[in-house]
Amino acid sequence: MPFIRRFGRPGLLGLAARTAVVAGTATAVSGGMRAHQQQKAEEQYEAEQYQAQQQQAQMQAAAQQAAAQQAAFPQVPAAAPAPSPAAAGSGSDLMAQIEQLAALHAQGILTDAEFSAAKTKLLA
Template identity: 65%
Template sequence: MMRRVGRPGLVGLAARTAVVAGTATAVNNGMNNRQQRKAQEQWEQDQYQAAQQQAAMNAAAQQAVAQQMAAAPAPAPAPAPAPAAPAAGGEDIVASLQKLAALRDAGALSDAEFEAAKARLLG
C-alpha cells in the first residue's frame, strides 16, 4: 500500500479538527472553573471580613453601653412613706423619730422631708 503524501484526507482532517476542538474546550473549561473558584474564594473572604467587622462593631457598642451605664448615677431610692399617726404612747413617738433620723442619715429622706415628718409626729 502506498502512502499518500501531502494534504490529509477527509477523515484525517475531521480527526485533526476534533482534537483541536477538544483541546480548546478542555482549556476553556479549565479556565472557567479556575475563575469560578477564585470568585467563590473572594466572596468567602469578603463575607468573613464583613462578619469580623460586624463582631468588632457589636463589641464596641456593648463596651460603650457598659461604660455609659457605669458612668450614669444610680437612681435615688424612692422616699419611704410617712409613718402613720402613732397610737397614744410616748415610746412610739421616740421610736418613730429614731426611724426617721435613720432614714435621713441613710439618704432616703431629705432634711425638709425629715422636718415635715417630725412635725406631723409631734403635732
C-alpha cells in the first residue's frame, strides 16, 4: 500500500507535538518573567538596605559631631545664682528666670534633675 499523505488537519501525533511545544514555550516564558520579577524585587530590596545604611551613617556622624561640640564647650553651671532679696519679690523677674531655665532644659543643657533643683531654688 502506498503511503497516503493527509492534507488539512494534523493527525494525533502532530497535535500532541504542537501542544507540547506550546506548553513548553509558555512554561519557559512564565519562568523567565518570574525570574525577572524576582531579580527586580531583590535589586529594590538591596537599594532600600543601602539607603537605610546611608541614613544610619549620617545619623552616627551627626551624633559624633554633636558629642565633639559638646566636649569642646564647657557645661553651663547646673544651678543659677541665687536671686537677691529685692529681685525675688519681683514676679516678672522670677518668671523670666524660670523661662530661662526652661529654655536651657529644652536645649538639653540642663538635665531633669538640675532643672527641678534650680526651679525649686528660685521658688524658695
